[in-house]
Amino acid sequence: xxxxxxxxxxxxxxxxxxxxxxxxxxxxxxxxxxxxxxxxxxxxxxxxxxxxxxxxxxxxxxxxxxxxxxxxxxxxxxxxxxxxxxxxxxxxxxxxxxxxxxxxxxxxxxxxxxxxxxxxxxxxxxxxxxxxxxxxxxxxxxxxxxxxxxxxxxxxxxxxxxxxxxxxxxxxxxxxxxxxxxxxxxxxxxxxxxxxxxxxxxxxxxxxxxxxxxxxxxxxxxxxxxxxxxxxxxxxxxxxxxxxxxxxxxxxxxxxxxxxxxxxxxxxxxxxxxxxxxxxxxxxxxxxxxxxxxxxxxxxxxxxxxxxxxxxxxxxxxxxxxxxxxxxxxxxxxxxxxxxxxxxxxxxxxxxxxxxxxxxxxxxxxxxxxxxxxxxxxxxxxxxxxxxxxxxxxxxxxxxxxxxxxxxxxxxxxx
Amino acid sequence: xxxxxxxxxxxxxxxxxxxxxxxxxxxxxxxxxxxxxxxxxxxxxxxxxxxxxxxxxxxxxxxxxxxxxxxxxxxxxxxxxxxxxxxxxxxxxxxxxxxxxxxxxxxxxxxxxxxxxxxxxxxxxxxxxxxxxxxxxxxxxxxxxxxxxxxxxxxxxxxxxxxxxxxxxxxxxxxxxxxxxxxxxxxxxxxxxxxxxxxxxxxxxxxxxxxxxxxxxxxxxxxxxxxxxxxxxxxxxxxxxxxxxxxxxxxxxxxxxxxxxxxxxxxxxxxxxxxxxxxxxxxxxxxxxxxxxxxxxxxxxxxxxxxxxxxxxxxxxxxxxxxxxxxxxxxxxxxxxxxxxxxxxxxxxxxxxxxxxxxxxxxxxxxxxxxxxxxxxxxxxxxxxxxxxxxxxxxxxxxxxxxxxxxxxxxxxxx
Numbered sequence: 030x031x032x033x034x035x036x037x038x039x040x041x042x043x044x045x046x047x048x049x050x051x052x053x054x055x056x057x058x059x060x061x062x063x064x065x066x067x068x069x070x071x072x073x074x075x076x077x078x079x080x081x082x083x084x085x086x087x088x089x090x091x092x093x094x095x096x097x098x099x100x101x102x103x104x105x106x107x108x109x110x111x112x113x114x115x116x117x118x119x120x121x122x123x124x125x126x127x128x129x130x131x132x133x134x135x136x137x138x139x140x141x142x143x144x145x146x147x148x149x150x151x152x153x154x155x156x157x158x159x160x161x162x163x164x165x166x167x168x169x170x171x172x173x174x175x176x177x178x179x180x181x182x183x184x185x186x187x188x189x190x191x192x193x194x195x196x197x198x199x200x201x202x203x204x205x206x207x208x209x210x211x212x213x214x215x216x217x218x219x220x221x222x223x224x225x226x227x228x229x230x231x232x233x234x235x236x237x238x239x240x241x242x243x244x245x246x247x248x249x250x251x252x253x254x255x256x257x258x259x260x261x262x263x264x265x266x267x268x269x270x271x272x273x274x275x276x277x278x279x280x281x282x283x284x285x286x287x288x289x290x291x292x293x294x295x296x297x298x299x300x301x302x303x304x305x306x307x308x309x310x311x312x313x314x315x316x317x318x319x320x321x322x323x324x325x326x327x328x329x330x331x332x333x334x335x336x337x338x339x340x341x342x343x344x345x346x347x348x349x350x351x352x353x354x355x356x357x358x359x360x361x362x363x364x365x366x367x368x369x370x371x372x373x374x375x376x377x378x379x380x381x382x383x384x385x386x387x388x389x390x391x392x393x394x395x396x397x398x399x400x401x402x403x404x405x406x407x408x409x410x411x412x413x414x415x416x417x418x419x420x421x422x423x424x425x426x427x428x429x430x431x432x433x434x435x436x437x438x439x440x441x442x443x444x
Numbered sequence: 445x446x447x448x449x450x451x452x453x454x455x456x457x458x459x460x461x462x463x464x465x466x467x468x469x470x471x472x473x474x475x476x477x478x479x480x481x482x483x484x485x486x487x488x489x490x491x492x493x494x495x496x497x498x499x500x501x502x503x504x505x506x507x508x509x510x511x512x513x514x515x516x517x518x519x520x521x522x523x524x525x526x527x528x529x530x531x532x533x534x535x536x537x538x539x540x541x542x543x544x545x546x547x548x549x550x551x552x553x554x555x556x557x558x559x560x561x562x563x564x565x566x567x568x569x570x571x572x573x574x575x576x577x578x579x580x581x582x583x584x585x586x587x588x589x590x591x592x593x594x595x596x597x598x599x600x601x602x603x604x605x606x607x608x609x610x611x612x613x614x615x616x617x618x619x620x621x622x623x624x625x626x627x628x629x630x631x632x633x634x635x636x637x638x639x640x641x642x643x644x645x646x647x648x649x650x651x652x653x654x655x656x657x658x659x660x661x662x663x664x665x666x667x668x669x670x671x672x673x674x675x676x677x678x679x680x681x682x683x684x685x686x687x688x689x690x691x692x693x694x695x696x697x698x699x700x701x702x703x704x705x706x707x708x709x710x711x712x713x714x715x716x717x718x719x720x721x722x723x724x725x726x727x728x729x730x731x732x733x734x735x736x737x738x739x740x741x742x743x744x745x746x747x748x749x750x751x752x753x754x755x756x757x758x759x760x761x762x763x764x765x766x767x768x769x770x771x772x773x774x775x776x777x778x779x780x781x782x783x784x785x786x787x788x789x790x791x792x793x794x795x796x797x798x799x800x801x802x803x804x805x806x807x808x809x810x811x812x813x814x815x816x817x818x819x820x821x822x823x824x825x826x827x828x829x830x831x832x833x834x835x836x837x838x839x840x841x842x843x844x845x846x847x848x849x850x851x852x853x854x855x856x857x858x859x
Binding site: 040053078101128145157366370 | 488
């Protein structure tokens with residue numbers, strides 16, 4: 030094959046390759062999500078990325094546009110229209126509706142699916158990302174809202190954040206509806222009001238107040254003397270369980286057609302990155318596409334890219350260390366049987382060992398271990414085999430530790 | 445929405461929903477794969493399911509047909525032809541070629557991707573499954589072949605299989621080439637010979653021998669006095685590392701265009717299921733689509749469905765237990781603050797607890813815990829709160845254990 034026929038090694042536009050370093054971080058993130066969700070009694074589920082396109086079309090004209098212009102949708106060879114899921118909620122709704130009798134409520138579920146959006150190339154945004162989804166179904170109790178927010182809070186702490194690093198802002202649909210009623214807003218004006226609230230953080234305070242007053246709403250209306258009752262109750266439940274960084278913010282509205290109760294967003298408090306990291310809220314009837322039995326739910330979704338940016342900015346992203354603890358270099362072909370036997374013995378003692386078969390010079394073997402971020406290297410050659418004395422070299426610090434054959438296992442079990 | 449407008453709750457044809465029970469098994473399988481692969485020094489990687497279609501077209505006419513008829517391939521809105529990966533090998537080749545200078549060789553990689561095949565509906569086969577991929581790149585040593593087979597063997601043991609439950613059968617391309625030469629087979633006859641070997645297990649021994657003799661090859665040619673040297677060396681290396689169920693089988697050929705050295709398959713020894721579970725082998729130049737630097741590799745792929753069938757047949761599939769250890773039922777609305785406080789305290793002690801907010805009768809709450817396979821239930825009500833005496837009920841056995849408030853943590857930490 031001539032050079033010009035060679036293929037590009039680039040990934041498809043807008044998606045990522047996960048090399049070992051990337052995957053290690055991704056696994057770290059998943060384990061944090063899993064351990065926190067399971068601590069609160071949530072069970073993991075999953076599904077295929079392929080869904081019937083009708084699942085996303087049924088919501089009406091607005092989402093029809095999303096399906097047509099922002100999803101990967103194609104017709105399969107059997108004439109079925111298929112969509113790569115753009116979000117997990119319709120899927121979990123389908124799954125819950127299918128086994129309603131067997132599942133038991135309240136039902137706590139979580140998943141870490143990849144989701145796809147066809148973004149216009151010029152925006153430089155990702156077309157695939159992973160998203161933790163945490164939901165509790167079948168409860169109307171505000172304790173369920175508080176619990177889901179407590180899960181989000183616990184996850185932030187699990188990832189190393191302090192309470193001062195983020196704020197939990199709660200908005201309330203009931204509160205917005207009451208204001209619309211109080212100021213007699215026509216439906217289209219009420220919609221403008223909601224949209225204005227949604228953009229509040231993106232404009233100067235003066236501009237916001239001016240536009241608000243144009244709609245006939247005084248600025249003071251957004252700072253009520255008493256919190257809306259649902260928000261107040263949730264904040265109080267959160268305080269009881271040690272979550273003290275939650276506050277009312279009437280401008281949190283989050284796609285109001287979808288949510289029906291309290292909504293929330295986790296904000297980074299960093300002065301240079303004061304933005305929403307993720308959020309969620311309560312919805313009324315998750316399964317109405319599938320049946321007529323009501324099913325309330327409350328949940329949130331957290332994207333892996335946003336949270337990775339947060340952890341990087343805060344210095345909370347863990348450094349990469351290879352899963353292998355030790356690289357065994359082979360000084361000469363004759364030493365190889367000893368290297369492999371030694372590796373096997375160490376593996377029996379739960380030490381993760383990679384072997385170099387000695388096809389290159391020792392210097393190259395050491396470079397391989399360093400490139401792969403394996404923390405320790407040990408050379409196996411005629412001298413080491415004859416004397417039974419080995420040297421464990423820490424490839425980060427250069428520190429060398431002399432070990433007899435008998436000391437090797439305990440050294441690596443303690444390092 | 446009227447009843448007739450309701451959507452079906454079925455998944456897209458040929459893919460699976462993973463409810464908590466299914467996902468728990470999938471996680472069990474993944475953890476087994478990860479822990480074994482990492483024990484041998486393999487690092488995990490991952491990539492998007494979306495790949496440029498050209499990645500699968502470059503191999504020539506035969507795979508062109510596969511791309512056109514057996515993959516999910518569509519044109520995106522930017523005019524790019526995209527394929528949902530049917531296998532992981534082209535992806536890992538692309539990734540390795542892209543970062544050749546940084547990765548270091550030998551390079552050990554593993555991944556557990558989902559892969560897609562457009563199967564004709566009538567066959568009833570799955571269109572998406574997950575597949576462990578284990579590969580070592582950049583070594584020509586037969587020790588690399590032996591190691592990869594040892595990883596497959598260790599994985600089988602990790603999943604609970606005994607050596608007598610499976611056989612590792614090794615074939616050799618060099619051996620087949622030599623036979624073709626020895627019996628002066630024309631290229632087209634040599635191809636028929638390979639195809640016949642591949643179908644050997646699917647026909648009576650007599651039919652096989654007859655067809656073999658039609659090609660001009662005596663049956664004895666397949667039972668050489670001496671093993672082919674590569675196969676012999678690998679079997680001997682495997683024996684040294686305690687793998688004693690490997691044997692030569694000349695009929696193991698596995699898509700010969702792809703593999704260039706020794707190939708292997710793991711066979712179930714169960715009399716009613718005597719078939720290949722998974723396999724792999726050595727290939728010559730993985731990255732030739734991308735550059736001219738040679739890169740040898742050896743690896744295997746194992747599908748989740750096949751191995752699940754094996755584990756079920758052998759009684760090795762673990763029973764499902766919820767990740768939550770304890771379900772706290774709430775006897776009355778007044779008890780709820782106590783329930784949530786108690787749950788929180790237990791969670792601090794690393795116990796996974798789900799709370800019922802007490803919206804239903806106690807009997808219904810107990811049913812919920814049972815449906816969700818949560819092993820223990822404890823009721824929190826006025827009596828329990830007043831006395832400080834609780835009862836932990838094992839929902840499997842019905843066994844009840846009386847516990848004072850102070851005994852709860854240690855009871856669940858030991859159960």
